[in-house]
Amino acid sequence: MSMSNSTAAASGAPATARRPAKTMSRRRRQVQNALVAYSFIAPNFLGFAVFTLGPILFAFVLAFMHWDGSNAITFAGLDNFWRLFEDKAFIAAFWNTIIYTAVSVPATLACALGLAVLLNQKIFGRDFFRTAMFFPYVASLVAVAVVWNMIFNPEMGPVNMILYTLGLDPKDMPGWAADRHWAMVTVILFGIWKSMGYYMVIYLAGLQGINSELYEAADLDGANSWQKFLYVTVPQLGPTTFFVTVMLTIQSFKVFDQIYMITQGGPGTSTLVLVYHIYNEAFISWDLGYSSMIALVLFFLVLAVTVVQFRRQKED
């Protein structure tokens, strides 16, 4: 098409007419390039629009409605919002989510970094241990949770057996998932164990990107192993740690499946978290308007924390 345009201009028109013909064809080429690009993006974007963007926008609207999923939707104004403050389960879920995140993010990060540093050394069986640490992440959560429940079974699980042989009084034995004081600990331990392998791999990649001359310079400067870790490794891993923190935080705020498998939010509300409460309100109580309002709260919570993290990263 552009070929025929420019030949027409060259043969028929005087020299001055050539310029607009050329820009025309260039613009047409740009449009063509853009269309090709959009056609590649389109399938993915359509899926995103139908299954993600649409429902999100719908949930935003639904937060201000009453709807049980079968009868007509009615306008609720701020009813759902005021209800949050009277809902004891919501308040418990809110604080449980905060506690879960505040403990599991730094703990997972520390475990992942520690493992990465250990498994970055030339030790015997390194590849085996790397695989073993990564395995929980790829294993089926349902199967793993069943095994976890058996291992941490208060009456006959091996963990308490070991504690018993170490001399712990059966009266003081932790009840793990069945004990309201230990249930959150159990769920957090499970979360750390399940995802630390994945973040270990990310940290390993980060560690291998550090210039080894920096460690040699630190050797000559007189740094011991701990000082090298503190003054070379940690700062050099800054961008990796930022990525890991953001991903872990978002993941922790969204925690659901392990709670569903291990405690179902109990005993009482001791491990009830926001997403589990959303699930209860939406698909047990069929109060879709109220559950959307809780989802909205979660959305702003995640947004606020992420914005703060990005700001702090920029300052550094």
Add this chain to the structure above:
Amino acid sequence: MASISLKKLNKTYGALTVVHDIDLEIADKEFIILVGPSGCGKSTTLRMIAGLEEISNGELVIGGDLVNEVPSKDRDIAMVFQNYALYPHMTVYKNMAFGLQLRKASREVIHRKVQEAAKILDITHLLNRKPKALSGGQRQRVALGRAMVRNPAVFLLDEPLSNLDAKLRGTMRAEITKLHKRLDATFIYVTHDQIEAMTMADRIVVMKDGHIQQVDTPQNLYDRPVNMFVAGFIGAPQMNMLPSTIERRGDGYAALFDGRELPLPAHFDKNRIEPYVGRELVIGIRPENLHELPPADIASENLAPFDAVVELAEPMGSEVHLNLTAGGRNLIARVSPRFKAKIGDGVKLVVDTTNMQLFDRETERSILY
């Protein structure tokens, strides 16, 4: 301060030996340069002195103490790395102060020493910047500063100028030489650049394949190379090497090359030459000793005519490098820019044989030294 001795130093990786029985005595406050092609073991030797590589065999003595098992930080040394190895997240000030902080120096001492070093290196205005905001030359200065603040007895420099452009390299060469005089410390410097070695060193160590070839002052290496490798490695353009035979001529000797006769100067040791009469050997002629006939008042008494064909003329401004062929061999001559020669011309030049080199063809060792 610190003299250093390397006694039968070896470095092996499995079955592979990369440094063989290095014996070297380095005097206190000496500026010594290890030079050689890539893979000759010069950097490995330096890293063994630094304590960054384990010594497989042999002894390393610094300031009278055997330090084979002493960690880097206790060897009273500092090192400047090829890629500078500055801590990217620290400012220039912190980079320089870090070693002192770890050694628990007081804040005042650190401040004074960093400021002092920064002043000498002219980087005071950069102290608050991070390395990524600096040019290559500035980073190099910071790396030197980081080494200086600790007043080490020995400075180790691993190809410190190889990442700089040619002009900056020239100025930094002079600055490092001045710094050495000022700091009064022992400098061990690794480079593959023979110009750096020639211009800066008190003594040069020429290495090849993990072996020391020759240790001497720059001028002695240039004038009296012990083998063909050293003769070819030191000096640019390279020394011309020609196959030749020796014959008696009256009281003296002459080297013959493709019908050309080069009488050997009278000061050559006859006892060393006599066994080679009638045998094939290699003669070495530096390009500056192959030129047009000079004016009679400055001409050497050891001139021999030499004709060749011009292949290419490379004007350098102050002189012209003529690439020539003679007897099927390629040679380079250094002539004045006023000497007119076109490609394909036969030209009549002369060889000044005063500093001619003679090498055994089999062993490649010098016959004269």
